Amino acid sequence: MIAVEGYEGERVGVLGLGRSGLSAARALKAGGAVPVLWDDNPDARARAGAEGFEIRDLGREGALADVTILVVSPGIPHLYPAPNAVVAAAWAAGVPVDNDIGLFFRALGQGAWDALDTPPRVVAVTGSNGKSTTSALIHHVLTSAGRPSQLAGNIGRGVLDIEPPGEAGVVVLELSSYQTDLARALTPDVAVFTNLSADHLDRHGGLGGYFAAKRRLFAEGGPDRAVIGVDEAEGRYLANQLSTAPADDRVIRVSSGTKLTGPGWQVFARKGFLTEWRKGRQVGAIDLRAVRGLPGAHNHQNACAAYAAARALGLGPRQIEAAFHSFEGLPHRSQIVAEAGGVTYVNDSKATNVDSALKALLAFDRVRWICGGLMKDGGLSGLAPGLAHVAKAYVIGREAAGFALELPGIEAEICTTMAQAVARAAEEARPGETVLLAPAAASFDQYDNFERRGEDFTARVRAALG
Structure with missing residues (x-):
């Protein structure tokens, strides 16, 4: 568990007691806070109460009077199609609203990790499709190469349930638009945008709001490297916004189906072959047709994004290729x-x-x-x-x-x-x-x-x- 510090002796509201809500409450308690919890589901309240947490109806008048901050689970609407009543009450009371992802990045910045010779790094993956496979593939590549890695967020474990990362450790996070939209801190070292297609439009007030929620991952924290899928206009726009010059290799553009050219850093797949270009020359290639766990052009896009992220973390092309061949894919995804x-x-x-x-x-x-x-x-x-x-x-x-x-x-x-x-x-x-x-x-x-x-x-x- 990662203890969330900075709220010692203060009451912190936690709204929603699913996986992320309960893990946030435990992490806050471990850091010295006094969590006060609520969920409309009486069974969820009973489970939390059995752990000794204070249960309080955060929707009743005056319930937030002594609360320093409100932590909201991702499934609870905070703006569209209408704000949850407790969130609206927090706004009215001037209580800041955050989620477990924001708490994680805050905790990582406050920990003792800066004393390590090689501090831990965070890779955060978002997008409409392929983010689970891409995240799992990055984690698999790192693990296969002997790099300590943990997978969390919207896949695997809750982000605050993981062990504090140690020397040269990497945390790979899959982040949904629900998570990126509300987090008050978003500071990954490598951020990945797979693609964009219409989804969750009611939750974000339309496609523009949906894209804006994804874009926050790149705009809020300024990652050292950004891996951007450019097969849609939104990705091309995002890559352009983050680049300062054509040769700016802080942005790695990826594509499935389109040959990418230029003086920058590109990774693309065409006709089953992944190719890496950097500074106008080819520096790596993988035949993806024999990679059983990644069938189809959509998985080749995932492979390009994972390859680019791994390269940004210093892994070599042959290490990545070997790991690709041992990747078995995820349940329910091809x-x-x-x-x-x-x-x-x-x-x-x-x-x-x-x-x-x-x-x-x-x-x-x-x-x-x-x-x-x-x-x-x-x-x-x-x-x-x-x-x-x-x-x-x-x-x-x-x-x-x-x-x-x-x-x-x-x-x-x-x-x-x-x-x-x-x-x-x-x-x-x-x-x-x-x-x-x-x-x-x-x-x-x-x-x-x-x-x-x-x-x-x-x-x-x-x-x-x-």
Whole structure:
């Protein structure tokens, strides 16, 4: 645990008692603060109370009168579509609002780490798609190279639950827009922006607000190195804003599909080959086609971003390449769960929006596609470039019929349940085809989260294959 100092003897409000809220409360208590906790869920309050924490309804009048700062969990809206009532009360009372990410960076700056010969470094990864895989891949590369590394944030452990990093240690953080939007301190050594596509628009008041939340990671703390995906206009804008000259190698531009040129530092993938250019010459290359854990152009973009971050931390191209080959991928993200009769079964349940599902479709030549769920705003028209890869769609979810109507030009069978979809896809699949779960929709109409959906798919596949 990382103790959060600076609030000794002061009451600190903690709103939301999920993983991040409870870990923040423990870290504050370890640093000498007196946390006062609230969650609308009585079970969550009971669990926190069992640990000896003070429980207080922070929404009642006067509850924040003796509170120095309010720490808010990422799932709680603080601005759009409407501020949570407790957050609004904190504003009115002049109580600063922060989150566990802000506390982490504050704690890291106040610790004794500056006395180390090689102080710890932080790599923070954000973006719409691929940030989990990119973060895990950076962590895997560092660990494989013998560098002490911890993975936390929106993946793995809560950021304040990790061990204090030691000599030459690296903390790799995956950060969602919910986390970057509110943190009062954001000071990574290396910051990574993978890409941007429409998501969480209600939470950020539109695409501009969503991008602004991501941009804070780069604008607030001024990282030593910024790795920027430039396949969208927002990434190109961000890279331009951070660069002071064409040869400024504090910015590493990355792309999947576009050859990048110029005197600066670039990493790009084309036709399955990753290439690193610096100061106008090639300095590294990797054949990604044989890297089993990173299939498809979208994973090649993740590989470019992870490669660039590792290079910024001083690792060599051959070290990185060796680690790539031992990376097995993450559950629910282009995860191969079975192979039988020449058919490959892939769980990409994390493909909850159109952009990520499109990238999954484009990664395979002939797909038996299991899709559907709770559709997000904007419809499914963005999937059009990938539909030529679809042999047939098997649509699940309560809105399966309406979802299928959004898929013109391909055969679609209304299955509703995962059990029926997997059974039908497995029955009809032919050698060389891929049965792919890439829903292009949220899971909440049938599952608690995308993980449960992916686990159901995996279990149904194994049952179907006997």
